[in-house]
Amino acid sequence: MSDNKTIPYKIYLEESEMPKQWYNVRADMKNKPAPLLNPATLEPMTAEELGHVFCDELVKQELDDTNAYIDIPQEIQDFYKMYRPSPLVRAYCLEKELDTPAKIYYKFEGNNTSGSHKLNSAIAQAYYAKEQHLKGVTTETGAGQWGTALSMACAYFNLDCKVFMVKCSYEQKPFRREVMRTYGANVTPSPSDTTNVGRKILAEFPGTSGSLGCAISEAVEAATSQEGYRYVLGSVLSQVLLHQSVIGLETKAALDKYDITPDIIIGCAGGGSNLGGLISPFMGEKLRGEKDYRFIAVEPASCPSLTRGKYAYDFCDTGMVCPLSKMYTLGSGFIPSANHAGGLRYHGMSSTLSQLYDDKLMEAVSVEQTSVFEAATKFARVEGILPAPESSHAIKVAMDEAMKCKETGEEKTIVFGLTGTGYFDMVAYGKYNDGDMTDYIPTDEDLAKGFAGLPNV
Amino acid sequence: MSDNKTIPYKIYLEESEMPKQWYNVRADMKNKPAPLLNPATLEPMTAEELGHVFCDELVKQELDDTNAYIDIPQEIQDFYKMYRPSPLVRAYCLEKELDTPAKIYYKFEGNNTSGSHKLNSAIAQAYYAKEQHLKGVTTETGAGQWGTALSMACAYFNLDCKVFMVKCSYEQKPFRREVMRTYGANVTPSPSDTTNVGRKILAEFPGTSGSLGCAISEAVEAATSQEGYRYVLGSVLSQVLLHQSVIGLETKAALDKYDITPDIIIGCAGGGSNLGGLISPFMGEKLRGEKDYRFIAVEPASCPSLTRGKYAYDFCDTGMVCPLSKMYTLGSGFIPSANHAGGLRYHGMSSTLSQLYDDKLMEAVSVEQTSVFEAATKFARVEGILPAPESSHAIKVAMDEAMKCKETGEEKTIVFGLTGTGYFDMVAYGKYNDGDMTDYIPTDEDLAKGFAGLPNV
The missing domain is CATH 3.40.50.1100 (Rossmann fold)
Incomplete structure (x- = not known):
């Protein structure tokens, strides 16, 4: 790895270095x-x-x-140039705040008007x-x-x-x-x-x-x-993971420029679009036996499709008009409790990530939202960016892993996906600021209701 | 000027090229x-x-x-690295939409959580x-x-x-x-x-x-x-213009990298912090007789301190507890009409910009807010970024100048300051979307009331 001093706060690719294929x-x-x-x-x-x-x-x-x-059409490449490449940020200030020997990077996808x-x-x-x-x-x-x-x-x-x-x-x-x-x-x-x-x-x-x-x-x-x-659908589907591979490809190109090899790659997981996109090229290396990485999917404890769901064929929608997909699922009738803030509320998970998880190529953890907003606020104050609640799930676990490094003294390199900004989530932040945020973990009985609706396939 | 094909959509300086002095x-x-x-x-x-x-x-x-x-302390340089350099964007899509021979660039300052x-x-x-x-x-x-x-x-x-x-x-x-x-x-x-x-x-x-x-x-x-x-104060003061010169210095460095010389530089003007910062290094060249540029300050017709104010000593605040400043002013008692949306509502103008304007080194125009939101919406749809109402004043006049180029066939280079994003201005956008936005231009009588409060200096 290069000397720290040579790594800037933000690594931007040149326009000419942007991916031309997904x-x-x-x-x-x-x-x-x-x-x-x-x-x-x-x-x-x-x-x-x-x-x-x-x-x-x-x-x-x-x-x-x-x-x-798969080639990215020129018109899409041109549009990407309006808001990409997104920066790969070295979280120097967060490292200092945590006093950890870990090196933390995040790929920030929030610098466009959609916010993610x-x-x-x-x-x-x-x-x-x-x-x-x-x-x-x-x-x-x-x-x-x-x-x-x-x-x-x-x-x-x-x-x-x-x-x-x-x-x-x-x-x-x-x-x-x-x-x-x-x-x-x-x-x-x-x-x-x-x-x-x-x-x-x-x-x-x-x-x-x-x-x-x-x-x-x-x-x-x-x-x-x-x-x-x-x-058109914004997550879950394989086509979406394909398009989102631009995140991982840029991340890998930016890391390669500085000879950095991550140890752990972390992303929040709702339907899997960000996580799948971020880890894809790294997972490819692992699948081809070229390199090894730890991948961690982070999901809300209130909607735990990977950590507590079943790997089964299920409907993608409540109305059961969509095709059946084999995935980790809580059942198409599952709805997170009303106190759940932000996204990551889908009952299932991308079939690709589900298979990778089932093959033990990826780990998953779930976290409670109060701890997520605590991490988000700490992150905002030292790194400047006000993160989306979804993205903050990844922040929380990246911080946890960095604190483990502090205990063991390991200088691991942690990369996480900062998918977006929280500018439109201030109701949830307000609740947290007022101390009114609550957590809810579904009981086994709650989950059983969702599983009861699984089709017989 | 370089061949267009070599100019990327976004010009980012390297971290090492960022200003070390204001x-x-x-x-x-x-x-x-x-x-x-x-x-x-x-x-x-x-x-x-x-x-x-x-x-x-x-x-x-x-x-x-x-x-x-004046040297920028290292700690401030380090903080700048968390969200700067900001991109200088070539508005290819806006140029195409307007079908203008003008070359339009904007310095985008909205990619940080403060939004400006x-x-x-x-x-x-x-x-x-x-x-x-x-x-x-x-x-x-x-x-x-x-x-x-x-x-x-x-x-x-x-x-x-x-x-x-x-x-x-x-x-x-x-x-x-x-x-x-x-x-x-x-x-x-x-x-x-x-x-x-x-x-x-x-x-x-x-x-x-x-x-x-x-x-x-x-x-x-x-x-x-x-x-x-x-x-501490966010605009008007000379110290603020000094700090904001980082905008202009980066803009100039980015243009210089591609041998681009702007013809017109445009910024919105409330207290003058963005405009002053953006134009400072270019104005320096003009003052030293090295180059010539047109500078245009854009203000709301509802708060027209440069275009309809008096150049006089006035209080900086309503309570008259602050020092007197010589500036273009509408009187410290002036308050824009209630339908005025967003910022740019200060009664006076930076003493530096006031002097430059009085010396005819800078022009000023005022625009009505409905036309500003029209420009903002058009800009958002082709350039992706949802602009702040304040910034959209500059967009409006940049578009107007580009359309003049279309009439004359001149290939002028226009640079404007896109100071921020409008994510927190959706009430105003909603009014515009619903057709409920109105304009109000103060009458001479309205202004006379403000002028009556000017101190006898």
């Missing part, structure tokens, strides 16, 4: 992620079937588990929709980052954008909604009475504050019932 | 800005008198109009307070960027931070307040009953929504009535 980690996996199944036939979904829901080119990417590298890494996939999905001459796309959003990212991408390509926003977020985050409107998107609180599945859920659960799984069902229906529309 | 434009001015006067004696304020209000080192900087370069350039001076002022072993500092904030920046700086140096926030902003922007609290600041709506001057203003104008001038009075009183505290 990396598809499935190509290097011996045990491939299980295929999506048609819920009616229980047969693997064909490209034609998926083409009713997704853009053709994205279907190709979704089904491709053999090609390791979600834009990396949003622009790709909007591009392919435009290429297919579609009128527009539909999607769901929970905490709001994905909806904002997609609104920005659609504004850039002049596509219509319909966002179903989980009702509790819609109400708690009026400003997120307003950002999406500024970018020309149409935002509907979910469940809504604009879709059959929404009306059905409203009838069954009056007064529900909604869930991601439910908003997905509505967005899929809205896409498939209108000419010229397709559905 | 540039003090007053050193190169033939007509120096008029000195601050003691309101009781009408004599120039001495260092000793100013030392009751400001930190000693900052007083030195305030009074220094002869040294062109204000952090550049906040960290300097906090550093000198810490060096002087003070307990803390007090300040005012309007739109909230400055208060956030100072909170961050104080958290970094473990200083107590008391912020008086203009009441209408305090109420409209609870999330700004929460960010400050997250960084450990104490935030009070102004006018408040915690100071004599606040109580007096409340008695005289019950129900007032406050003003910057009033919040300044309270912050000064809070600083001077407590042991170990000093007052």
Whole structure:
């Protein structure tokens, strides 16, 4: 490793050093992620079937588990240049605050208006929709980052954008909604009475504050019932992990420039888009037997799909209109308790990460939100950046690992993904500041209810 | 100028290329800005008198109009490295959208948690307070960027931070307040009953929504009535322009790397901190007769201190506790109409910029806010970044100048300051999105009321 003194606070790649291809980690996996199944036939979904829901080119990417590298179209590369490369930051101030011998780096994806890494996939999905001459796309959003990212991408390509926003977020985050409107998107609180599945859920659960799984069902229906529309998703899918590999590729290129080899790579995990993107190229090296790393997925104790879920085929949505995916899941009916702040509230996990986890190539831990906000506040005060609650899960565990190094004296190199900023999460920060934040860990009985809804596959 | 193809979307300096000295434009001015006067004696304020209000080192900087370069202490350079250099962005997408032959660049200062350039001076002022072993500092904030920046700086140096926030902003922007609290600041709506001057203003104008001038009075009183505290200010003062010269120095270094010479440099102007910082090194060249540039200050039509104000000695605050400053002013009692959104609401202008404007070395224009939000929305959709309302004043005029180039066919190079992001201004964006935004240009009678309060100096 280079002398510390030569490592700047922020490592930026040159524009010419930015990735020109995405990396598809499935190509290097011996045990491939299980295929999506048609819920009616229980047969693997064909490209034609998926083409009713997704853009053709994205279907190709979704089904491709053999090609390791896929070209990034020039138009997407150009858009990336507006807000990328994102900096790989050496957390000198955090190291000093913790008084740890560990070397901590974070890849910061929050320096764009969507406030997170979600834009990396949003622009790709909007591009392919435009290429297919579609009128527009539909999607769901929970905490709001994905909806904002997609609104920005659609504004850039002049596509219509319909966002179903989980009702509790819609109400708690009026400003997120307003950002999406500024970018020309149409935002509907979910469940809504604009879709059959929404009306059905409203009838069954009056007064529900909604869930991601439910908003997905509505967005899929809205896409498939209108000419010229397709559905796009911000996480979970293999295509999304592919696009998000730009995070890991940039991280690796930045580390390589300074001959740094990380020991531990940490990311928060909701549906897996950031974590999958961050670790992909490193996992590729591990899969090919070239190098070894520890990978840690961090999830909220209130929505513990990896640490307490089952590895099984499940519906991706509450309305059960989507294909079945084999994944670590809490059941498509699972909804985190009402005190859960921010994102990372999806019931399942990317099939790729689920398989890697099942193959013991990756670890997972869960953390409680009060400890997460404590870490977030400490981080903000020394590193300047106000982190998103989601990202702060990774901060918490990076700090824990750095403190272990302090005990053992090991100079480990820790890299974590700082996926975004918390500017639209001040209600949650306010609760923490006022000492009103609470934790809730689901009981085994809570979880049993979700598992009861798993399909018999 | 280099071939366009070689100019990246974003020009980042290397850490080693960042400025190690601030540039003090007053050193190169033939007509120096008029000195601050003691309101009781009408004599120039001495260092000793100013030392009751400001930190000693900052007083030195305030009074220094002869040294062109002042070293940036290493601790401040280190903090700058956490969020600087800021990118100089080539607005390729905006140029394409406008179909203009003009080449447009913007220096983007919004990629830090304070959301604006204000952090550049906040960290300097906090550093000198810490060096002087003070307990803390007090300040005012309007739109909230400055208060956030100072909170961050104080958290970094473990200083107590008391912020008086203009009441209408305090109420409209609870999330700004929460960010400050997250960084450990104490935030009070102004006018408040915690100071004599606040109580007096409340008695005289019950129900007032406050003003910057009033919040300044309270912050000064809070600083001077407590042991170990000093007052700090985010704009207007010469020391602030000095710190903000880091913007212009980086901009110039980035342009020089690609042999680019701007024709026009544009910045929004409230108290003048961003504009003064951005143009300083270029103005220095103009003052020394080395190069010529057009400089354009853009102010809101609702608070037109340069374009419709008087060049006269005036109070810096409503409570008349501060020194007198010679500046373009609307009178210390002037308060913009209630429909005015965002910052740029100060009644006066930096004495340095006022002198440069009076010497016809700089131009000024005023624009109405509906046209500003129209420009902001167009910019956001093509360049990705959601701009602050303040910054959008500069966007509006940069677009206007680019459109003039389209008419004449001139390939002018336009540089403007994009001071910050609008994430906390979504109430105003919402009004614009709903078509409910209105404009108000003060009548001559409105202005006469403010002028009537000017002191007889």
